[in-house]
Amino acid sequence: MSSIIELKNVSKKFKQLSAISNVNLSVDEGEIIGLVGENGAGKTTLINLILGLQKPDTGQIKVFGTNPGTTVCRNQIGAMLQENVSIKNLHVDESFQLVRSFYTHPLSLKKLLTLTGLREFRHHNMSALSGGQRRQLAFGIALAGNPRVIFLDEPTVGLDSIARTQFWQSIEQLRHQGKTIFVTSHYLEEIEAVAERLLILQHGKIKFDGPLDALTSLYSGATATFESELAVNYFKTSPLVLEAKKHGDKITLKLSDGDLWLLESQPFLDRIHRLSLMPNSLNEIFTDVTQTGGRNHESAMHAN
Numbered sequence: 493m494s495s496i497i498e499l500k501n502v503s504k505k506f507k508q509l510s511a512i513s514n515v516n517l518s519v520d521e522g523e524i525i526g527l528v529g530e531n532g533a534g535k536t537t538l539i540n541l542i543l544g545l546q547k548p549d550t551g552q553i554k555v556f557g558t559n560p561g562t563t564v565c566r567n568q569i570g571a572m573l574q575e576n577v578s579i580k581n582l583h584v585d586e587s588f589q590l591v592r593s594f595y596t597h598p599l600s601l602k603k604l605l606t607l608t609g610l611r612e613f614r615h616h617n618m619s620a621l622s623g624g625q626r627r628q629l630a631f632g633i634a635l636a637g638n639p640r641v642i643f644l645d646e647p648t649v650g651l652d653s654i655a656r657t658q659f660w661q662s663i664e665q666l667r668h669q670g671k672t673i674f675v676t677s678h679y680l681e682e683i684e685a686v687a688e689r690l691l692i693l694q695h696g697k698i699k700f701d702g703p704l705d706a707l708t709s710l711y712s713g714a715t716a717t718f719e720s721e722l723a724v725n726y727f728k729t730s731p732l733v734l735e736a737k738k739h740g741d742k743i744t745l746k747l748s749d750g751d752l753w754l755l756e757s758q759p760f761l762d763r764i765h766r767l768s769l770m771p772n773s774l775n776e777i778f779t780d781v782t783q784t785g786g787r788n789h790e791s792a793m794h795a796n
C-alpha cells in the first residue's frame with residue numbers, strides 16, 4: 493500500500509509554545525486512525541497542518557503527493573472540525589445539496605441523510621436544529637464530496653447515545669468502503685471500538701503510534717479483586733503491586749503485570765477467593781502513558 497499522507501520532522505510553534513514537535517507520520521489508504529491526547533496535546537493543530545489550514549514552521553507534509561490545501565487535496569478530503577458549520581436560512585437537505593454542488597462526484601442526498609441520521613429533520617432549518625443535530629449536519633457536510641480521507645475532530649461531542657451509536661455505525665460503513673479516517677475523541681472506548689491504529693500525542697510529540705493490540709498487549713497492567721484471610725499489607729510487599737486497598741471483604745490490587753503476579757501468587761492462591769483479574773482498560777493505559785510516561789512499560793512507547 494502506498495502512503496497518501498506523509499509528515500517528515502514537522503514542527504509548529506505558537507509563540508514559545510511547541511504545539512507540534514518533530515512529528516513523523518505515514519498513513520496508508522484505508523487506515524482508521526484514532527488520534528488521542530489530553531486537552532492541548534496538539535491533535536487539532538496536527539489536523540489543521542494536514543488540511544493546509546496552518547503551515548508548519550519546519551518539516552514537510554505531503555498529501556496525495558502534493559502540498560496540503562491544494563485543489564487536488566481539497567477534493568479528496570472531508571473534514572468535520574470542532575466548530576459547527578452554519579449555513580443560515582437553509583434546510584438540512586438544502587445545505588447538503590449546496591455542498592454537493594461543489595464536487596464532481598458527490599454522495600447522493602439519500603446517502604447523506606441516512607449516514608447522518610437526519611432524514612426526519614431534512615426540512616428543518618439550521619436554526620431549528622439542536623447542538624447534536626448540528627454535529628450530525630457537520631458530519632454530512634464532511635462526507636458530501638464523497639472524500640477518500642475524512643478528518644473527524646471530536647465528532648460525537650453533544651450527541652445522545654442513539655445518535656452516537658448511529659454515528660459509529662456510519663463510520664463502520666465508511667470503513668467497508670475503504671475510506672481513510674482520522675478520528676479524535678476523548679471517549680477512548682469509542683476509539684477502541686473503531687480504530688486499528690492509535691496515535692497518542694502528548695505536548696505535541698507522538699508518544700505511541702501503532703496497532704491498538706500492540707499497545708494493549710505490551711501493557712501488562714491489571715487489576716485484581718478478591719477476598720482473603722491474609723491482610724492487605726501482605727500483598728503490598730510484591731514489587732508488582734502498585735497499589736493495594738481493602739473495601740469491606742474485598743481487596744483490590746493495581747498490578748504492573750497481571751500474569752506475573754498470578755505466577756508469583758501460586759504459593760498462597762488457596763487463601764485467595766473469588767479472584768477476578770481484569771487487564772487495564774485503554775483509559776487506564778492512556779492515563780499511564782500521558783501522566784507517568786508509561787511508568788513500567790517504556791518498551792510500549794514508540795516515541796519519534
Ligand SMILES: Nc1ncnc2c1ncn2[C@@H]1O[C@H](COP(=O)(O)OP(=O)(O)OP(=O)(O)O)[C@@H](O)[C@H]1O
Nearest residue numbers: 506509510511529530531532533534535536537538
Ligand atoms: N491559534 C493558536 N494560537 C496560539 N496557541 C494555539 C493556537 N492553536 C492552538 N494553540 C495551542 O497549541 C496547543 C495545542 O492545541 P490543540 O488545539 O492542537 O490541542 P488539542 O489536542 O486539539 O486540544 P483539545 O483536546 O483541547 O481540542 C495548545 O496549548 C493550544 O493552546
